[in-house]
Amino acid sequence: MTELPAKTDRKMGLVIDLDTCVGCHACVISCKGWNTENYGAPLSDQEPYGGDPSGTFLNRVHSYEVQPEHGHAQLIHFPKSCLHCEDAPCVTVCPTGASYKRVEDGIVLVNEDHCIGCGLCAWSCPYGARELDLAEGVMKKCTLCVDRIYNENLPEIDRTPSCVRTCPAGARHFGDLGDPDSDVSKLVAERGGMDLMPEMGTKPVNKYLPPRPKDRIEDQIDILAPLLAPVAEEPQGFLAWLDKALDKLPGQSSGGAN
Amino acid sequence: MHPAPSVILFTTFSGLGFGLLVFLGLGLPAVTGTVAFVFYAIAYALAVGGLLASTFHLGRPERAWRALTQWKTSWLSREGVCAVAALIVMALYAFGAVFLDSHWTLLGWTGAGLSLATVFTTSMIYTQLKAIPRWNMELTPAVFLSFSLAGGALLAGAEDLAPWLLAIAGAVQLAYWAKGDRALETSGTNLGTATGLGGRGAVRAFEPPHTGSNYLLREFVHVVGRKHAQKLRIIAFVLGFALPLLLILTPVQGFAVKHLLAALAVLSHLAGVAVSRWLFFAQAEHVVGLYYGKR
Numbered sequence: 220m221t222e223l224p225a226k227t228d229r230k231m232g233l234v235i236d237l238d239t240c241v242g243c244h245a246c247v248i249s250c251k252g253w254n255t256e257n258y259g260a261p262l263s264d265q266e267p268y269g270g271d272p273s274g275t276f277l278n279r280v281h282s283y284e285v286q287p288e289h290g291h292a293q294l295i296h297f298p299k300s301c302l303h304c305e306d307a308p309c310v311t312v313c314p315t316g317a318s319y320k321r322v323e324d325g326i327v328l329v330n331e332d333h334c335i336g337c338g339l340c341a342w343s344c345p346y347g348a349r350e351l352d353l354a355e356g357v358m359k360k361c362t363l364c365v366d367r368i369y370n371e372n373l374p375e376i377d378r379t380p381s382c383v384r385t386c387p388a389g390a391r392h393f394g395d396l397g398d399p400d401s402d403v404s405k406l407v408a409e410r411g412g413m414d415l416m417p418e419m420g421t422k423p424v425n426k427y428l429p430p431r432p433k434d435r436i437e438d439q440i441d442i443l444a445p446l447l448a449p450v451a452e453e454p455q456g457f458l459a460w461l462d463k464a465l466d467k468l469p470g471q472s473s474g475g476a477n
Numbered sequence: 478m479h480p481a482p483s484v485i486l487f488t489t490f491s492g493l494g495f496g497l498l499v500f501l502g503l504g505l506p507a508v509t510g511t512v513a514f515v516f517y518a519i520a521y522a523l524a525v526g527g528l529l530a531s532t533f534h535l536g537r538p539e540r541a542w543r544a545l546t547q548w549k550t551s552w553l554s555r556e557g558v559c560a561v562a563a564l565i566v567m568a569l570y571a572f573g574a575v576f577l578d579s580h581w582t583l584l585g586w587t588g589a590g591l592s593l594a595t596v597f598t599t600s601m602i603y604t605q606l607k608a609i610p611r612w613n614m615e616l617t618p619a620v621f622l623s624f625s626l627a628g629g630a631l632l633a634g635a636e637d638l639a640p641w642l643l644a645i646a647g648a649v650q651l652a653y654w655a656k657g658d659r660a661l662e663t664s665g666t667n668l669g670t671a672t673g674l675g676g677r678g679a680v681r682a683f684e685p686p687h688t689g690s691n692y693l694l695r696e697f698v699h700v701v702g703r704k705h706a707q708k709l710r711i712i713a714f715v716l717g718f719a720l721p722l723l724l725i726l727t728p729v730q731g732f733a734v735k736h737l738l739a740a741l742a743v744l745s746h747l748a749g750v751a752v753s754r755w756l757f758f759a760q761a762e763h764v765v766g767l768y769y770g771k772r
Binding site for chain 2: 221222237244247271272273274275276279280281282283284285286287288292293294295297299308310311312313314315316317333334335336337338339341342343344345346347350351352353355356357358413414415416417418419420427429430
C-alpha cells in the first residue's frame with residue numbers, strides 16, 4: 220500500500236553544503252555510473268552522440284546567481300536530487316503501490332516491477348526529483364544508494380551514497396537526520412540547514428547548508444599598499460631631463476599628465 | 478505541463494461519456510429498446526474509448542491493472558475503481574433497458590452516482606497536485622463536473638436542463654481562467670523558496686545542469702502555444718458554451734432540423750472542451766520550471 224509510514228525508525232538523508240560545492244558535477248557522473256550498473260533498470264540515454272542528446276539522471280547540478288541589494292553578486296552551485304520527504308506526495312499518488320517509503324530508514328523507493336510509468340509521481344514532486352526512463356518505461360529516482368550503504372561486500376569507507384563518496388570538495392554529507400546527535404544533525408543545527416520549498420508541506424529530510432556570507436571588499440584591500448606608494452610624484456634628476464627633452468620633440472605624447 | 482494528446486482525449490471524451498451515463502442512469506431520457514441501445518453505445522464508446530486512450534501515455538500499459546489496487550491513498554487508483562464500477566453497474570442497467578424494457582431505478586441511480594464520482598476522481602488527480610498551483614484549486618473539480626454534466630445533458634437531449642448546465646459550465650470556465658492566472662503568484666512559491674536563497678537577494682538561474690533538454694523540461698515546462706492562449710480561450714468559450722447554447726435555444730420546426738442543430742451543438746461543445754482541456758495542460762505551470770528559470 221502506498222500509505223506513508225506514520226514514523227520511520229531513522230531518517231537517512233543528505234546534507235548539501237552550498238558554501239563548499241564547486242559545481243564540478245562529479246556527483247552527477249558518479250551517480251549515473253553507479254545507478255546504471257546496479258539497483259534497478261539502467262539509466263538510459265537517448266541520442267547520446269546525436270544532435271539532441273538527453274538522458275535519465277537522478278542528480279543534477281544547477282547554478283544560480285544571487286544579487287543582494289547591496290554588494291556583489293554571488294554564484295551558487297546547487298546539486299538537486301530526491302529529498303526523501305517525510306510527507307512525500309510522490310508516494311501517496313502512486314496508483315499501483317510501486318512507490319513507497321521505507322519504515323526502517325525513510326528511503327523513498329520505486330518497485331520497478333510494479334511501476335506502470337504513468338508519471339503521476341513525477342507530476343506531484345515539486346523538486347523534479349523523479350524522471351521517467353524512456354527506454355524502460357518506469358520511474359527512476361535517487362535510492363540514496365540503498366545498494367551501497369548496507370553492502371557488506373564493499374569496504375566500510377564506500378558504504379555511503381556514490382555522490383557523497385565522490386564529492387572532491389566534501390560538500391555532501393550522509394547520515395541519520397532523525398538522530399539529533401548524529402554528525403549531519405549537528406552540522407544542520409550549527410550552519411542553519413534549510414528546507415527547499417517549505418511551503419509545499421513535503422517536510423524534506425535532505426537539508427541544504429546556506430552559503431556563508433562573503434568577505435566584504437573594503438576600500439583598502441591591501442595593508443601593504445601604503446608602503447608601496449611612489450615616493451616622488453614628479454620625476455627628478457635624469458628622468459626629469461629626459462621627460463622634458465621628449466616633450467620638446469614634435470608629435471603627441473600619449474597618457475600621463477606631463 | 479506537456480499537453481499529451483492521449484490525456485486530453487481521455488478527459489474530454491470520457492468526461493462526456495460519463496456525463497451521458499449520469500443522465501441515462503437518472504432516466505433522462507427513460508429510453509428502451511433500440512433507442513436505448515444507440516444511447517448506451519455512444520456513452521460507452523466515449524467513456525471506454527477515453528479510458529483506453531489514457532493507457533497510451535503509460536510507460537508500461539501491460540501492468541495497468543495494478544492501478545486498481547491503491548484506492549486508499551491514490552486518486553488515480555480511485556478513478557480506475559470508480560470507472561470500472563460505473564461501467565459494470567450501468568451495463569446491467571442498460572441490459573434491462575435495451576432487452577427487458579425495464580428500468581431498475583436503484584441500479585440506475587447507483588450507476589449515475591458512480592459515473593459522477595468517476596469524473597470527480599479524475600478531477601482530483603489534478604487538483605491534489607500542490608506542485609501545479611493552477612490545478613491546485615477548488616475550481617478544478619467544478620470545471621470537470623460542470624463540463625461533464627453540461628455535455629451529458631446536451632447529448633441526452635435534456636432540453637430543460639442543458640441550457641442552464643451549459644451556462645453554469647461557461648461561468649465556471651471563466652472563473653477558473655481568472656483565478657488560475659494568479660495561482661502561481663499567490664502560491665508563494667518562487668525561485669527564492671525553491672532554492673532557499675531568496676532571503677539573500679534576487680535569485681537568477683545562471684546555468685542549467687545540462688546543455689540539452691530532459692524529461693522534466695519536456696513534461697513540465699511546456700511554453701509552446703502559450704502566446705496564443707487568449708485567442709484559444711475565446712475559441713474554447715465560443716465553441717464549448719456560447720454556440721451550443723445558441724443552437725439549442727434557436728426555435729425551429731421539424732424533427733430533423735432540431736436534431737441536426739442538437740448534433741451540431743454536441744460537436745461544437747466537444748471541440749470547445751478539447752481546446753479548453755489543451756489549455757488546461759499547456760498553461761499549467763509546474764513549480765519545477767522555476768529551478769530552470771522558466772515557468
